[in-house]
Amino acid sequence: MPRFTDPVLDAMATRRSLAKVGPGAPTDDELRDLLAAVTPVADHKALRPWRLLTLRGDDRARLGEALDAAAGTHREPGEVNPKPFRADLLIAVVASPREHPGAPVWEQHATAAGAGHLLELALWRAGWGVMWRTGLQVNAPEVRALHGLADHELLMGWLYVGSIDADLRARIEESPRPVLDPTPFLGGLPA
Numbered sequence: 001m002p003r004f005t006d007p008v009l010d011a012m013a014t015r016r017s018l019a020k021v022g023p024g025a026p027t028d029d030e031l032r033d034l035l036a037a038v039t040p041v042a043d044h045k046a047l048r049p050w051r052l053l054t055l056r057g058d059d060r061a062r063l064g065e066a067l068d069a070a071a072g073t074h075r076e077p078g079e080v081n082p083k084p085f086r087a088d089l090l091i092a093v094v095a096s097p098r099e100h101p102g103a104p105v106w107e108q109h110a111t112a113a114g115a116g117h118l119l120e121l122a123l124w125r126a127g128w129g130v131m132w133r134t135g136l137q138v139n140a141p142e143v144r145a146l147h148g149l150a151d152h153e154l155l156m157g158w159l160y161v162g163s164i165d166a167d168l169r170a171r172i173e174e175s176p177r178p179v180l181d182p183t184p185f186l187g188g189l190p191a
């Protein structure tokens with residue numbers, strides 16, 4: 001793949017999700033610093049229709065219990081749902097739209113999704129491995145209640161964040177994935 005000389009375009013072109021990440025995660029202070037690169041997300045009427053929640057430590061066991069309750073999964077005593085433990089930090093991306101005559105809810109969801117994507121890229125550039133995950137129970141009542149969502153809010157999933165082994169990172173950067181054919185993505189108005 002031809003590499004972009006512009007570092008932002010290069011980061012966008014070479015980012016990839018990592019299903020397996022190692023221990024460690026950015027602190028809330030580090031996240032706040034990265035948010036300076038996220039808050040400029042395109043936002044019709046500047047409604048700021050999103051917020052983030054960090055889940056660490058035992059929060060992940062609580063998430064596992066909520067997911068199990070939502071799915072009707074029963075486990076043996078002492079057994080926990082392992083899925084939320086795939087990373088030390090989960091960042092819940094919450095769309096938090098409001099009624100506005102000039103910016104319908106779908107546009108506000110688009111802004112929240114944009115914030116999630118920018119944060120994913122910012123974390124990647126800061127050296128962290130990230131994967132955005134949802135699952136069938138993402139907006140189940142038990143899961144929504146755990147996150148304290150209001151009725152109008154939507155949980156857009158969690159960014160699973162952890163460390164990347166230096167060798168893996170080097171391998172990824174040395175062998176970027178093939179570029180997708182841009183043709184299907186670009187068109188004009190039908191005649």
Ligand SMILES: Cc1cc2nc3c(=O)[nH]c(=O)nc-3n(C[C@H](O)[C@H](O)[C@H](O)COP(=O)(O)O)c2cc1C
Nearest residue numbers: 015016017018130131132133134135136156157158
């Ligand atoms: C909103 C959203 C939810 C996603 N949920 C899942 C998921 O639950 N499980 C999964 O394997 N991938 C999920 N993905 C896809 C991965 O995050 C990732 O984009 C995909 O594996 C492709 O990898 P790439 O980002 O390196 O191209 C989701 C992506 C988005 C944007």
